[in-house]
Amino acid sequence: MVFRSKKDRYVNRLIVLSIILIGVSTLFPLFLDGINLTGTVVLMSIFLVTSVFILWVYYGVKYVFYDEYLYVKGGPFRSKIHYKDITQVAPTDDILTGYRILSSRDAIEIFYRTAILGSVKISPQNKDEFIDELIKRCPNIKVKT
Template identity: 50%
Template sequence: MIYRSKVDRYYKRFLMIIILILALATFWPLFLEGGNILEVIVVLGCIFGAITAFLLWCTLSIKYVFRQEDLLVSGGPFRSRIPYQSITKAAPTTAIYTGYRVMSAREGLEIFYTTAAFGSVKISPEEPERFIDELKKRCPHMQVEA
């Protein structure tokens, strides 16, 4: 079963601001430097395009997959396999700026597990109630906070 990440308005605005700042930082040298404008536009356009594509890939490809033995949390090139037996607790969270997170919303769930380098992962499934129900089926030993 696959759950997509919720993308809220706050995160969309945040991403747009980051892309605008990146565009300004990338193309500002065009106004300061002389030389062949076409070459500069092509090189900077490729740099801007590659970084923007990477940001969008990491954001828009976030998904949470319930597999046979583990929960796969992925976004762009980042992947975490969380064995069900290592999951200890699931709790709501709004702390989006700290810890290991693969989410694109201000509100989400924090999954605590014993094999984590940081102790937990923060996620934001589109349907958190259904996600928690599915997680309870696979991890009956897990604590769930409201």
């Protein structure tokens, strides 16, 4: 079963603002005198690669239930969370700290034993259905509301 990440205006604005700031900082030197073709290509490449990376991470977020583990993917960032390691699920709106693969402030935090930072924050489109599926696969999980 596959769940896509919910997207909200706050994170959309954050992504657009990030791309604008990267664009201004990398493309501003093009308007100065003395930039040659090589410099132009390098600056344009930096802007395009960085922007594509941000958009890949943002639009590539999904959560997949497999038989033995939950697969959390966002761009190049991936986590396999074995169901036996999951201890707790709780709602959260703190999306600026910790390990997170999400695109909305309406998120949940999954705590598991093998996590480097203790948990991962995700934002499935249908949280209730996602949590119900997680409970089916992890019957001993604590769910905070």
